[in-house]
Amino acid sequence: MTESQNVKHNIPLLDLRNYIVDFGVLDLFDRKIAERLLALPLYMANGALAVAMAHPDNILAIDEIKLLSNCNNIIAMPCEEKDVMKCIDYNYSFKKPLADVIGSGREQDDDKLIRHMISEALKMGSSDICIRSERDELRLDFKIDGVWHTIVIFPKIPYLSVIEKIKDLAANNDTCPDIGRCIINAGVKEIETRIAVFFQDHGEKIEMRFVDKDRVPDKIENMGFSEENEKALIKHINADHGIIFVSGPGDYARINTLYSLLGKIASPEKKILTIENPILHTIRHVNQAQIDEKIGFSYAEALRSFIRHDSDVIMIDKIKDMETAELAFRASMSGHLIIAAVYQSGMHNLLARLKDLGVDPNMLSSCVICVLRQSFVRLICRSCKVEYTPDEVIMQNFKNDFPPDMKFYKGRGCPDCNNIGYCGTIGLFELIEFTGPIRSKVRDGAAMNTVRNMAIEAGMSSLRQDGIDKVKRQITTVEELVRALKT
Numbered sequence: 001m002t003e004s005q006n007v008k009h010n011i012p013l014l015d016l017r018n019y020i021v022d023f024g025v026l027d028l029f030d031r032k033i034a035e036r037l038l039a040l041p042l043y044m045a046n047g048a049l050a051v052a053m054a055h056p057d058n059i060l061a062i063d064e065i066k067l068l069s070n071c072n073n074i075i076a077m078p079c080e081e082k083d084v085m086k087c088i089d090y091n092y093s094f095k096k097p098l099a100d101v102i103g104s105g106r107e108q109d110d111d112k113l114i115r116h117m118i119s120e121a122l123k124m125g126s127s128d129i130c131i132r133s134e135r136d137e138l139r140l141d142f143k144i145d146g147v148w149h150t151i152v153i154f155p156k157i158p159y160l161s162v163i164e165k166i167k168d169l170a171a172n173n174d175t176c177p178d179i180g181r182c183i184i185n186a187g188v189k190e191i192e193t194r195i196a197v198f199f200q201d202h203g204e205k206i207e208m209r210f211v212d213k214d215r216v217p218d219k220i221e222n223m224g225f226s227e228e229n230e231k232a233l234i235k236h237i238n239a240d241h242g243i244i245f246v247s248g249p250g251d252y253a254r255i256n257t258l259y260s261l262l263g264k265i266a267s268p269e270k271k272i273l274t275i276e277n278p279i280l281h282t283i284r285h286v287n288q289a290q291i292d293e294k295i296g297f298s299y300a301e302a303l304r305s306f307i308r309h310d311s312d313v314i315m316i317d318k319i320k321d322m323e324t325a326e327l328a329f330r331a332s333m334s335g336h337l338i339i340a341a342v343y344q345s346g347m348h349n350l351l352a353r354l355k356d357l358g359v360d361p362n363m364l365s366s367c368v369i370c371v372l373r374q375s376f377v378r379l380i381c382r383s384c385k386v387e388y389t390p391d392e393v394i395m396q397n398f399k400n401d402f403p404p405d406m407k408f409y410k411g412r413g414c415p416d417c418n419n420i421g422y423c424g425t426i427g428l429f430e431l432i433e434f435t436g437p438i439r440s441k442v443r444d445g446a447a448m449n450t451v452r453n454m455a456i457e458a459g460m461s462s463l464r465q466d467g468i469d470k471v472k473r474q475i476t477t478v479e480e481l482v483r484a485l486k487t
């Protein structure tokens with residue numbers, strides 16, 4: 001298709017540069033057919049197949065694609081013929097699994113290899129990629145459902161330049177020299193990629209995180225809260241002032257919980273502001289502010305300006321400095337509801353952490369409404385779920401927790417779950433509500449453990465108990481629960 005033909009059709013030509021094709025649809029027809037039809041399948045969405053075509057008017061070609069793909073709705077996207085041919089060559093040549101490509105020697109250039117990695121990571125549903133320099137090797141890991149998996153280990157020579165190439169991608173960075181962003185076009189949408197570089201003993205480590213802003217955050221009903229916790233949380237997030245803390249491992253898991261809480265109260269009548277870095281998803285009826293340290297828009301600065309606004313709810317995606325902590329407490333006393341995550345590994349010392357940040361125990365006891373501690377477990381893959389007997393050593397952790405005749409299940413591993421046996425995640429939660437007796441203990445300077453034990457004595461279901469209940473419902477395994485409780 002030429003530019004002039006295209007002007008006639010008044011459709012912009014699709015730019016195939018930086019386009020990551022969905023490998024799943026490449027299988028719909030082989031390379032020879034693609035070359036003959038001058039067409040490249042790009043992605044499938046809402047029952048329609050998008051195809052890049054040099055001649056989108058070619059009805060015969062479209063009919064043939066309908067037959068091959070068993071799909072009647074073909075969206076023909078006009079492209080330059082030379083671009084289509086280049087992309088056919090490019091995409092069909094790296095349809096092989098990544099490990100095979102790397103194992104077969106240095107045939108791809110860095111750019112192609114990186115796109116191959118990203119494409120395979122997205123196909124496997126991974127949220128992060130890590131490339132780590134070891135003594136003589138590079139290790140490529142994908143994070144899938146919150147857990148790292150090693151995909152391939154390959155020699156440093158001749159692949160070391162891949163790391164430099166990724167650093168180049170991140171070169172247009174905005175906040176600090178070692179963190180950059182790039183946008184990748186992943187078929188149906190663009191995905192922002194955050195790239196961080198760390199220095200280690202044997203060289204650099206690169207972490208790439210995909211930020212998919214279009215992904216709809218989970219609703220509170222789908223988070224995995226027990227009925228009791230959900231009811232209590234809905235009551236608390238409708239309070240007109242005070243602080244709700246969310247704590248636990250995994251930035252993404254914490255923020256997902258914060259979003260699910262906001263989603264429950266977001267409406268045009270309520271003024272909700274957020275302070276985030278980065279903004280992971282867009283939420284309706286919520287004003288979301290992105291931190292930008294470079295221009296002095298820090299957490300504390302954002303919060304100071306928000307307190308002056310007449311807002312009802314302020315969400316802070318992480319409190320990690322004294323100034324922000326103090327401001328959050330001050331805001332909660334002046335008629336704002338604060339929903340905040342606290343960055344730390346374990347939650348047992350949350351109160352100590354807040355005290356370290358300069359928060360007075362009196363303020364803690366009068367402002368905090370509740371502390372939601374969380375972790376997550378992976379879900380058994382439904383396509384390959386089988387009964388099994390868990391290891392005796394593991395079961396020693398759960399002596400009287402399960403009935404003697406209970407049946408246990410796990411995922412055997414299948415193509416649907418990338419042979420992992422798990423697919424998706426669900427939260428584990430415990431909700432420490434600051435009732436009268438707990439408040440007075442906190443005022444006296446009690447440690448988090450004491451407060452937590454009081455809550456358990458008063459009937460709170462612990463994180464461990466929540467996990468046991470989920471094993472009983474046969475949606476996760478005891479091995480997974482042990483992993484979750486260790487993090």
Ligand SMILES: [Zn+2]
Binds near residue numbers: 381
């Ligand atoms: Zn499976």
